[in-house]
Amino acid sequence: MSKGAAWGGLTGAERSAHAGETAGQTGPLEEFVYDDKIVRMFAFATVLWAVVAFLVGVLIALQLTFPALNLGLPYTSFGRLRPLHTNAAIFAFAGNAIFAAVYYSTQRLCKTRMFSDTLSKLHFWGWQFIIVCAALTLPSGFTQAKEYAELEWPIDILIAVVWVGFFGVNFFGTLVRRRERHMYVALWFYIATIVTVAMLHVFNSLAIPAGLLKSYSVYAGVQDALIQWWYGHNAVAFFLTTPFLGLMYYFLPKAAERPVFSYRLSIIHFWSLVFIYIWAGPHHLHYTALPSWASTLGMLFSVMLWMPSWGGMINGLLTLRGAWHKVTQEPVLKFFVVGVTFYGMSTFEGPMLSVKLVNSLSHYTDWTIAHVHAGALGWNGFMAFGMIYWLLPRLFQTELWSKKLANAHFWIGTIGILMYILSIYAAGITQGLMWRAFDAQGNLAFPDFVETVTQLMPFYLIRATGGLLFLTGGLLCMLNFVMTWKNRPARYEEPVHAAPALRPIPAVAGLADTESRLHANTNLGHTGDKFLQGTWHRRLEGKPIKFMIWVLIAVAIGGLVEAIPMFLVRSNVPTIESVTPYTPLELAGRDIYISEGCYNCHSQMIRPIFAEVKRYGDYSKPGEFVYDHPFQWGSRRIGPDLAREGVINPNSLWHYNHFRDPRAVNPNSIMPSFAWLLHDKIDFAQIQTRVRAMAMLGVPYGEAVEEGVAQAMAEIQAGDIALEIEQAGGPSVAETRDKKVIALIAYMKRLGTDLTKTPAAPAEATANAE
Helix, strand or coil, X not given: CCHHHHHCCCCHHXXXXXXXXXXXXXXXXXXXXXXXXHHHHHHXXXXXXXXXXXXXHHHHHHHCCCHHHHCCCXXXXXXXXXXXXXXXXXXXXXXXXXXXXXXXXXXXXXXXXXXXXXXXXXXXXXXXXXHHHHHHHCXXXXXXXXXXXXXXXXXXXXXXXXXXXXXXHHHHHHHHCCCCCCCCHXXXXXXHHHHHHHHHHHHHCCEEEEXXXXXXXXXXXXXXXXXXXXXXXXXXXXHCCHHHHHXXXXXXXXXXXXXXXXHHHHHHHHHHHHHHHCCCHHHHXXXXXXXXHXXXXXXXXXXXXXXXXXXXXHHHHHCCCCCHHHHCCCHHHHHHHHHHHHHHHHHHHHHHHHCHHHHHHHXXXXXXXXXXXXXXXXXXXXXXXXXXXXXXXXXXXXXXXXXXXXXXXXXXXXXXXXXXXXXXXXXXXXXXXXXXXXXXXXXXXXXXXXXXXXXXXXXXXXXXXXXXXXXXXXXXXXXXXXXXXXXXXXXXXXXXXXXXXXXXXXXCCCCCHHHHHHHHHHHCCCCCXXXXXXXXXXHHCCCHHHHHHHHHHHHHHHHHHHHHHHHHCHHHCCCCCXXXXXXXXXXXXXXXXXXXXXXXXXXXXXXXXXXXXXXXXXXXXXXXXXXXXXXXXXXXXXXXXXXXXXXXXXXXXXXXXXXXCHHHHCCCCCCCCCHHHHCCECCHHHHHHHHXXXXXXXXXXXXXXXXXXXXXXXXHHHHHHHHHHHHCCCCCHHHHCCEHHHHHHHHHHHCCCHHHCCCCCHHHCCHHHC
């Protein structure tokens, strides 16, 4: 273990005392003060958004058991609140925790104030503004329908500006002007986070605007699915894993007052994790229309991830050697130990779930939900709360208001997360087994999907109770935070630190570069300096820009290898002659389907698994989705798959009644009512703009792009569907023909019908859009 690694556990003043031991750091001392105000701001935002995220999570958990809690309002429906919950938990709660950790630790590891106080403030307020925008737009139905990337294009641009222009420039500017040559391991993980998240966000968010808060992904169908899960899986990797590992490497040694167990293991952990993780995304698409080679490649790299992940867990837990007695006394260490343990559990389960045999049972079930929450609440949540409790006395320069309350938070949160994940594990396995169960005659044992839903109600109640306990823990943390803040001194002390500037090592004529450095080091009286006598990696740790470039290369390789064949090799997505673009009204209905968040509960992907084909119909083909911007394969089945809905159930009146009151159609349904769609009107004038946007993406709409044509086509089809409803005994044409429910019914009736149509002759291609 190197001296540099051990210093990561020292305070800024202690590290300054060692300044003479680092090559190139001689000369007059420079005085500086750390900016802890920005850390206090991000810490408060962390706790505030944690409570908001948990509160919304409890509400939507209860809605699965008590659908009336949707309140009959579009803004409070499950489909709209679920992405709000995930975004609040990931980007608001975990995001602010990351920034608090980075701003606190980077200054001390670099022995310098952040590069720009102005950029720090712009970063804080810009990020909070993004969160508020998400809180306003997602419940209002403005979404791109891409998991963890739902926010619309103006907000995406703002995210890029804040992340790269404010956060990235501030962080790398701080590295460049640092006074400590060696970059401690925590900084490596921060570098990987900033670089990779920027790359993932930019490429996944490429879209064509079709309005102020409406856009269509530039990718379609299979390619869109690949890019989305390249992003989705690696958003977990580089937003919820690498920065929290950096947090672990800094704050765990500080809390335990022990150096990191192994510097060499941290190198192996970092580079293997960064290189391997980026390949693993396609394992989310096993047995789908994605080519098998891509999902198999994702599976292989996912299995390999187990080794570096557990290397990090071992490095964290073994750092506590000689300090385990403190765990029983300090709530901070309790949070850290459980957090790292959950990291180990999640990173063992993740590779296991990527294996095709296991995935065939777990995918689309609540098992995946349990896995995600074990990581997000168990790993990220406990690490964040542990850091907050460690920071509070230091940020507010007073004692923590109540250690007993912190201990109570730990035990309530632990019981809550265990109740949550164990009940949902049971629910997920129950779902998977019931979906594939057959009777002695070879028929589905539970042919009606709702039979599986009714079996899950007890599990959902336990899950909601566990979530309520976790929320209670968050409220206790907020109380402790506020009371500690109230006990702060009238004026904060701002300790002045001192360290020499980082200077180039003088070269000695006639010697090779390495020999010159060692010779200069000896002349300065620094015998045995490990930074200069060590490996290439030790030298790389002193060059932040070169380090960043190598990280970018490592993460780019996997994405390019998987994506390029999917875009260049035509045989990966064979076309189907009978597949035609959605009609203008069906496109409007699809937009409503996306806006209402139906993709959160329904998939549109029948896997070539006998039980699924038996239940839903012919399995899905890659060529069916060539006009889907974005794809709608889904990741969860709270309701049945809809890929063949237009073939199985073309009854317009049934759909109308189902959207009005699902329990009138099926008493056991937990689907919320969408009664507002029976009253809200279709904006027919807007359809023309959206058809043109799709045409810009290569969708062959022919004459429909001409002014007024798409609107006229939509109005004619809406009248036909309204007439069907009236003739079947429903409300009159005049009452329904211009309502949003008609457009959504048009989309439902279209799903899966392409494979049953006779291929159109070339001259008829445009007419088919009518």
